[in-house]
Amino acid sequence: xxxxxxxxxxxxxxxxxxxxxxxxxxxxxxxxxxxxxxxxxxxxxxxxxxxxxxxxxxxxxxxxxxxxxxxxxxxxxxxxxxxxxxxxxxxxxxxxxxxxxxxxxxxxxxxxxxxxxxxxxxxxxxxxxxxxxxxxxxxxxxxxxxxxxxxxxxxxxxxxxxxxxxxxxxxxxxxxxxxxxxxxxxxxxxxxxxxxxxxxxxxxxxxxxxxxxxxxxxxxxxxxxxxxxxxxxxxxxxxxxxxxxxxxxxxxxxxxxxxxxxxxxxxxxxxxxxxxxxxxxxxxxxxxxxxxxxxxxxxxxxxxxxxxxx
Ligand code: AVJ
Numbered sequence: 534x535x536x537x538x539x540x541x542x543x544x545x546x547x548x549x550x551x552x553x554x555x556x557x558x559x560x561x562x563x564x565x566x567x568x569x570x571x572x573x574x575x576x577x578x579x580x581x582x583x584x585x586x587x588x589x590x591x592x593x594x595x596x597x598x599x600x601x602x603x604x605x606x607x608x609x610x611x612x613x614x615x616x617x618x619x620x621x622x623x624x625x626x627x628x629x630x631x632x633x634x635x636x637x638x639x640x641x642x643x644x645x646x647x648x649x650x651x652x653x654x655x656x657x658x659x660x661x662x663x664x665x666x667x668x669x670x671x672x673x674x675x676x677x678x679x680x681x682x683x684x685x686x687x688x689x690x691x692x693x694x695x696x697x698x699x700x701x702x703x704x705x706x707x708x709x710x711x712x713x714x715x716x717x718x719x720x721x722x723x724x725x726x727x728x729x730x731x732x733x734x735x736x737x738x739x740x741x742x743x744x745x746x747x748x749x750x751x752x753x754x755x756x757x758x759x760x761x762x763x764x765x766x767x768x769x770x771x772x773x774x775x776x777x778x779x780x781x782x783x784x785x786x787x788x789x790x791x792x793x794x795x796x797x798x799x800x801x802x803x804x805x806x807x808x809x810x811x812x813x814x815x816x817x818x819x820x821x822x823x824x825x826x827x828x829x830x831x832x833x834x835x836x837x838x839x840x841x842x843x
Contacts, residue, residue, distance in 0.1 A: 541751065541752070543562060543747070543751055543752055544751065544752035544753065544788070544789045546558075546559060546562065547562070547748055547752050547754075547788060547789075548752075548788055548789055548791060550801075551788060551793045551801070552793075555799075555800065555802055556793075556799070556800065556801045556802065557801065557802045557803075558744055558801055558802075558803050560691045560776075560803065560804040560805070561691075562744060562747065563740060563741075563743060563744060563803070563804070565743075565747050565750075565751075567743055567746065567747070568740060568743045568744075568747065571736060571739055571740040571743055572740060574736050575732070575736055575737055575740060578732045578734065578736060578737075579732075580728040580729050580732045580733070581729050581732065581737075582725070582729060582835055582836070583686070583687055583718050583729070583835075583836055584686070586831050586833075586835050586836040587618065587685060587686065587687075587716050587836050587838065588617055588618055588621060589831055590829050590830065590831055590836060590837075590838045591618060591621045591622065591625075591685075591838065592621055594829045594838070595621075595625040595626075597827060597829060597840070598622070598625070598626070598714065598829075598838070598840065599625060599626050599628070601681070601712050601714070601826065601827070601840045601842075602626050602628060602629065602681050602711075602712065603628070603679040603681075603711050603712075604628040605628065605630045605678060605679065606628065606629055606630065606631075606678060606679040606680065606681050606711060607629070607630060607631035607632070607633055607659075607675050607678040607679070607680050607681070608622065608623075608626070608629055608631070608632050608633065608681050608683055609633040609635065609671070609680055609681065609682050609683065609704070609707075610632070610633065610634050610635060610682075610683040610684070610685075611635055611665040611682065611683070611684040611688075611700070612635070612636065612665060612684065612686070612688055613634075613636050613638075613641065613645075616685075618685045618686070618716075619632075619634075619683075619685075620652075622683065622714075623649070623653055623656065629656060630656070630657060630678060631656065631657040631658070631659055631674075631675060631678060632649065632653070632656050632657075632658050632659070633658075633659045633660070633661055633671065633672070633675065634646070634649075634658075634660050634661070635660075635661045635662075635663060635665050635669060636660070636661075636662065637662070637663065637664050637665075638662075639662045642660040642661075642662055643660070645660070646658045646660045657674075659671075659672045659674065659675065665700065666692075666696065666699075666700065668703065669703070671707065676708060676709075677709070678709060679709045679710075679711035680704070680707045680708075680709055680710055680711055681711050681712040681713065681714065682701075682704035682707075682710075682712070682713040682714065682715075683713075683714045684700070684713070684714070684715050684716065685714070685716035685838075686716050687716050687717050687718035687806070687836070688716075689715065689716075689717060689807075690717065690718055690773070690805070690806045690807035690808065690809075691804065691805060691806065691807075692807075693805070694817065697807075697817055698817060698820045698821045699821075700821075701713065701715075701817070701818065701821035701822075701823060701841075702820075702821040702822060705821055705822040705823055705843065706822075710843055711842075711843070712826075712840065712841060712842055712843075713818075713823060713839075713840075713841035714838060714839075714840060714841075715814075715818075715838070715839045715841060716836070716837075716838055716839075717809045717814055717836070717837050717838075717839060718806070718807075718808050718809065718835075718836055718837075719808060719809055719810065719830070719834060719835060719836060719837055720772055720808045720809065720810050721808070721833075721834070721835055723767045723769070725835075726767050726774055726808065727765050727766075727767055727774070729774075730765035730774050730776060730806070731763065731764075731765040735763075737763065737765070737776075738763030741763045741776050741778055741803055741804075742758040742761060742763065742778065744778070744801075744803055745758040745761060745778065746758055748788060752788055752789050753787070753788065753789045753790065754786060754787060754788040754789070755786060755787045756786055757784075760780065760781050760782060760784060761778040761779060761780055761781065761801075762778070762779040762781055763776070763777075763778065763779075764776070764777040764778075764779050764800070765777075771805075771807075772807060772808050772809070772810075772813065773805045773806060773807045773808060774804075774805070774806040774808065775802060775804065775805055775806075776802075776803045776804040776806075777800035777801065777802050777803065778800060778801045778803055779798060779799075779800045780795035780796070780797060780798065780799050780800070781797070782795075782797050783795065783796055783797045809837065811825075811828055811837075814828070814837065814839055818839065818841050822843070823841035823842065823843065824841065824842055824843075825839050825840070825841060826840045826841065826842040827839075827840040828840075
């Protein structure tokens with residue numbers, strides 16, 4: 534064999550995406566420790582409205598959200614929990630019996646669960662380790678409980694439509710599925726959208742380039758990260774922000790023992806962040822067997838928290 538298969542999953546996935554035309558990388562690879570810290574900084578940027586807008590909706594509309602959650606229910610969160618958003622709900626929904634954070638990192642989950650058990654002694658915490666894009670097994674102790682899914686942050690926007698529908702359908706098929714609370718970013722003025730993904734301080738640019746630093750650290754690559762420019766494009770036809778890393782020159786890069794050639798201006802497409810309308814959200818929910826019982830938005834209509842019912 535000419536090329537040995539790289540032994541780690543990140544290196545394999547990276548090589549595969551870089552052999553595609555156009556070159557791509559999946560957004561989930563942003564989140565090593567450095568990338569997660571950069572994302573936390575993004576959520577505090579003046580241009581990045583989604584996090585603070587969603588928290589505002591959750592706080593302001595707690596009574597309506599509470600009415601959506603049956604007594605004795607389990608709240609099942611996709612992705613990293615223990616954030617401000619989770620706590621807003623746990624503080625406001627005293628009818629909850631259980632909280633189930635699902636995360637890929639067992640270590641992170643264990644720490645989260647300890648903190649939550651301290652702060653919410655009345656709540657049973659059942660952490661589930663796993664990739665929420667795959668079929669998950671819920672703890673049998675939850676069998677009899679009504680289940681409400683929670684997927685905040687518009688992280689659903691990273692998924693293509695089929696994957697998003699599959700995730701929502703999985704929750705719809707839980708025994709005693711009672712509802713779903715979905716955070717989704719909305720289509721708006723293109724300049725507002727672009728600024729949110731290309732901030733003046735350059736934090737998002739560093740977040741994007743961290744993929745190259747990570748490739749150098751973990752995938753035997755020799756990228757010169759400064760030779761790639763950060764670009765955030767609004768793709769109106771697909772209703773999505775795309776992040777790209779644009780090669781500033783023709784160059785050859787080594788990745789896990791193979792070489793990858795870039796033309797000047799050639800890009801690695803590193804993320805899609807889909808933006809929704811009431812129509813496209815309703816359509817996606819319906820395709821997964823849910824109906825939109827309520828669509829809670831902020832006064833500017835920047836962000837939506839959709840309350841889905843079977
Ligand atoms: C975590 C996927 C919701 O799409 O807004 C932020 C990630 N990328 N800035 C988003 C992100 C660039 C974020 N999500």
